[in-house]
Amino acid sequence: MKVSILQFPGTNCEYDTQYAFEKLGATTEIVWHKAESLPTDTDLLVVAGGFSYGDYLRSGAIAKFSPVMKAVKEYAANGGKVLGICNGFQVLTESGLLPGALKRNEGLHFISKHHHLKIENNDNIFLQELNNGDVVNIPIAHHDGNYYIDEAGLRELEANNQILVRYTDAQGEIKNPNGSVASIAGVCNKEKNVFGLMPHPERAMEVLLGSDDGVAMLQGFVKSC
Amino acid sequence: MKAIVNISLKAGVLDSQGKAVHHALDSLHFNGVKDVRVGKQIVLQLDESDKEKAMADVTKMCEELLANTVIEDYEIELV
Numbered sequence: 001m002k003v004s005i006l007q008f009p010g011t012n013c014e015y016d017t018q019y020a021f022e023k024l025g026a027t028t029e030i031v032w033h034k035a036e037s038l039p040t041d042t043d044l045l046v047v048a049g050g051f052s053y054g055d056y057l058r059s060g061a062i063a064k065f066s067p068v069m070k071a072v073k074e075y076a077a078n079g080g081k082v083l084g085i086c087n088g089f090q091v092l093t094e095s096g097l098l099p100g101a102l103k104r105n106e107g108l109h110f111i112s113k114h115h116h117l118k119i120e121n122n123d124n125i126f127l128q129e130l131n132n133g134d135v136v137n138i139p140i141a142h143h144d145g146n147y148y149i150d151e152a153g154l155r156e157l158e159a160n161n162q163i164l165v166r167y168t169d170a171q172g173e174i175k176n177p178n179g180s181v182a183s184i185a186g187v188c189n190k191e192k193n194v195f196g197l198m199p200h201p202e203r204a205m206e207v208l209l210g211s212d213d214g215v216a217m218l219q220g221f222v223k224s225c
Numbered sequence: 226m227k228a229i230v231n232i233s234l235k236a237g238v239l240d241s242q243g244k245a246v247h248h249a250l251d252s253l254h255f256n257g258v259k260d261v262r263v264g265k266q267i268v269l270q271l272d273e274s275d276k277e278k279a280m281a282d283v284t285k286m287c288e289e290l291l292a293n294t295v296i297e298d299y300e301i302e303l304v
Contacts, residue, residue: 101295106241
């Protein structure tokens with residue numbers, strides 16, 4: 001399996017993402033944002049976390065016009081699998097590849113800690129290795145992670161099983177760290193080939209570092225190839 | 226010509242920064258403040274001298290980049 005990982009100026013999670021997928025047996029390639037095409041053998045494209053373009057204007061707002069994004073849109077439109085983590089999620093919502101937007105955290109603080117997430121819908125390649133209701137422990141690290149979508153949009157997400165994970169406590173009860181609508185931590189598109197989440201599964205690959213629950217989250221992609 | 230673009234969160238979208246500023250004003254005993262909204266202002270120096278054309282251009286800039294219309298409204302003033 002080949003995972004291509006996007007790198008913008010200011011991206012800082014590309015090497016963690018590379019480590020995570022290589023640990024799961026994938027081969028990886030880091031793709032600079034000026035590339036006009038993606039590696040032809042790409043099975044999964046990851047928009048890695050960080051602070052593309054210093055989060056200027058809005059998080060992800062300038063990255064969406066990088067040359068590579070045209071290729072990403074074509075790749076997604078043809079059914080290619082795309083995963084956006086943290087800033088990658090922001091880039092995907094700004095690009096219109098995922099619904100909603102990420103606002104400043106309700107408490108205005110940058111939050112960096114482990115947080116529990118409940119799996120909401122596993123009827124997709126991303127979360128197929130987990131069960132609905134499972135709780136995982138995954139780090140979050142963001143300033144603009146407050147997911148917003150209007151009421152009609154929320155109803156649509158619910159009706160199509162597009163909500164992937166919600167912020168909860170260890171028992172799976174809603175615990176919202178940043179003010180996100182319906183405590184949403186990650187969503188996918190209607191076609192279920194574009195995924196985005198604020199938490200960092202690629203940082204939860206080793207028990208020694210606090211949790212290896214990221215393995216169960218990311219291996220769905222590897223097993224689907 | 227100069228275009229002044231004011232961008233703010235849409236009515237109905239919770240403005241956490243506005244809320245925090247309101248709270249700070251309260252604690253300074255400025256009690257007459259009913260609501261606070263924090264936005265941002267972007268000032269563009271334009272070559273264009275035709276107002277209608279400038280308005281159309283800046284509107285397109287707002288829709289494509291300057292504002293995220295999922296959560297933000299924008300107002301354009303030409304001077």
